[in-house]
Amino acid sequence: MTATTQPAGRSAVGKLATWLMILLAAAMSFVVVVEIINIAFYDPWGDEKFLFRTAGILSNVGIADLTWIMFGSLLIVLMLGLPLAFVTGGLGVVFIYLIGDQFMLNIIPSRIFPMMTNPDLAAIPLFIFMAAMLERAGLIEEMFDVVYKWMGGLNGGLAAATILASTILAAMVGVIGAAVVTMGMIALPAMLKRNYDHQIALGSILAGGTLGILIPPSILAILYAVVAQQSVGELYLGAIVPGLLLSGMYIAYVLIRSARNPAMGPAIAPEERASFKEKLLMLRNLLAPLLLVMLVLGLLFAGIATPVEAAGIGSFGAIVVAAMHGRFSLKMLKDASVTTAKAAAMVLWIIFGASIFVGFYILQGGQTFITDTLLGTGLSSYGILFLMMVLLVILGMFLDWVGILLLAVPIFVPIVKSLTFDGLFGLPPVPGDKVALWFGVLYLVNMQMSFISPPFGYALFYLRGVCPPEISMATIFRSSLIFLLLQAVGLLLCILIPGLVTFLPSLVYG
Numbered sequence: 001m002t003a004t005t006q007p008a009g010r011s012a013v014g015k016l017a018t019w020l021m022i023l024l025a026a027a028m029s030f031v032v033v034v035e036i037i038n039i040a041f042y043d044p045w046g047d048e049k050f051l052f053r054t055a056g057i058l059s060n061v062g063i064a065d066l067t068w069i070m071f072g073s074l075l076i077v078l079m080l081g082l083p084l085a086f087v088t089g090g091l092g093v094v095f096i097y098l099i100g101d102q103f104m105l106n107i108i109p110s111r112i113f114p115m116m117t118n119p120d121l122a123a124i125p126l127f128i129f130m131a132a133m134l135e136r137a138g139l140i141e142e143m144f145d146v147v148y149k150w151m152g153g154l155n156g157g158l159a160a161a162t163i164l165a166s167t168i169l170a171a172m173v174g175v176i177g178a179a180v181v182t183m184g185m186i187a188l189p190a191m192l193k194r195n196y197d198h199q200i201a202l203g204s205i206l207a208g209g210t211l212g213i214l215i216p217p218s219i220l221a222i223l224y225a226v227v228a229q230q231s232v233g234e235l236y237l238g239a240i241v242p243g244l245l246l247s248g249m250y251i252a253y254v255l256i257r258s259a260r261n262p263a264m265g266p267a268i269a270p271e272e273r274a275s276f277k278e279k280l281l282m283l284r285n286l287l288a289p290l291l292l293v294m295l296v297l298g299l300l301f302a303g304i305a306t307p308v309e310a311a312g313i314g315s316f317g318a319i320v321v322a323a324m325h326g327r328f329s330l331k332m333l334k335d336a337s338v339t340t341a342k343a344a345a346m347v348l349w350i351i352f353g354a355s356i357f358v359g360f361y362i363l364q365g366g367q368t369f370i371t372d373t374l375l376g377t378g379l380s381s382y383g384i385l386f387l388m389m390v391l392l393v394i395l396g397m398f399l400d401w402v403g404i405l406l407l408a409v410p411i412f413v414p415i416v417k418s419l420t421f422d423g424l425f426g427l428p429p430v431p432g433d434k435v436a437l438w439f440g441v442l443y444l445v446n447m448q449m450s451f452i453s454p455p456f457g458y459a460l461f462y463l464r465g466v467c468p469p470e471i472s473m474a475t476i477f478r479s480s481l482i483f484l485l486l487q488a489v490g491l492l493l494c495i496l497i498p499g500l501v502t503f504l505p506s507l508v509y510g
Helices: 010-043 063-079 084-100 102-116 119-136 139-151 157-173 176-193 198-213 219-229 230-262 276-282 284-299 307-326 330-363 366-373 381-396 400-416 432-451 459-464 472-498 499-509
Strands: none
Touching: 010 219, 063 084, 063 157, 063 330, 063 366, 084 330, 084 400, 102 330, 119 139, 119 157, 119 219, 119 307, 119 330, 139 157, 139 176, 139 276, 139 284, 157 176, 157 198, 157 230, 176 198, 176 459, 198 230, 198 432, 198 459, 198 472, 219 230, 219 330, 219 400, 219 432, 230 284, 230 432, 230 472, 230 499, 276 284, 284 307, 330 366, 330 400, 366 381, 366 400, 381 400, 381 432, 381 472, 400 432, 432 472, 432 499, 459 472, 472 499
16 A cells, blocks of 8 residues: 655656666667567577677676676666566676576576575565555554554653554554555544654654564565564564564653643543543454454464465455444455565565676676675774664665665675674673574564655655645654664664564564
């Protein structure tokens, strides 16, 4: 579920980029046609190229220059507005041919096939379907109404209710686009109607909406586990405490800030408040979806079900819950299925394309080059980790979360595993067998930061699409800053106290 604002007309830069891409596509098509004619009529064995000889022209380029060429061209093409799903795979094929030859193209299926046969990836469309069904059943609106009635009597209660509802929603959805847009449509009008400070209202939606990256069943966590060869169950357990910690920090901030200045977050009028009996009765509306989430995550954490099996149970359970609330219909089922197909196809195409691009770069020696470059800086293990975190935030300003994971994680994880983290300021070290898990949760928290980092954080533009016209983009930027600082504090706590991440996985899995 997304909301975008279409411009009245294309900018001059957009038109120029479009024409450049058309000319480039035409030129490449001409090359392909000439080569086909050459192979078919003049040189069937491909020993001599007719008119063009492009295979292997970059074979003598060193890895340092190749790094600038590959990632520089990727950045340029992405800035022209082409979708990441096709850019990475297309550039990967081009560079394989330019550095090697047509026979080296055989590595493409060898990169894609292991991804196609990985069973954990099947959980992604199932969790997306579960989220789509719960959203279309209207359960998100019901959930916010319940939390709103429970907390609305407090100063800042609506903002706190928004964050709490977003936390529960994160455990149902697992993706952030729908969470930010949905809470923006439901919670923002309620807060603006009661004259909430814009920065409190907008910031609570941004911060709460991005919790879906971290709190299980996060789809990003599944992808990280696949790429880093990490247990999905362990990663989910490791993300619970940091996710709840960040949620608690957000709620504490808005309540303390509103208590000190009630005008920033006025409580709802007494006549609008529900009695304690009414509040208890309203909890019935949340019983079925919460039991579904607890069942899915409980089966997964207990090791009774694999991620795919748990996601399958969740998908079927979402249909049952929608029927229990009288919202199920064939049209809803069709809409949820179409949404699932579109979202899953986008994710899988990015996986395949980025796997080709990064996999070929690593085969050319890119992993060794990056490792030697980082270790050659003379920084300590924590200094290298800090540098990685900064690079991830910068990448998050330009790329989506799937692209960042598939471009950066395959390179960063082996480096992190080779380092030793002995603890800072006398605090406990990171256990050697938990480094990949610990870094995975740090990565997830970092992605939260990148989503609300001005000027290009994705969540900022998701929210802008549903904001009233009088709220400027600058206001949305300012509202994100204090919550961005809170996320940085949460990330620092996870670095300094690794037990926040490793305690539950060690307790459950040993």
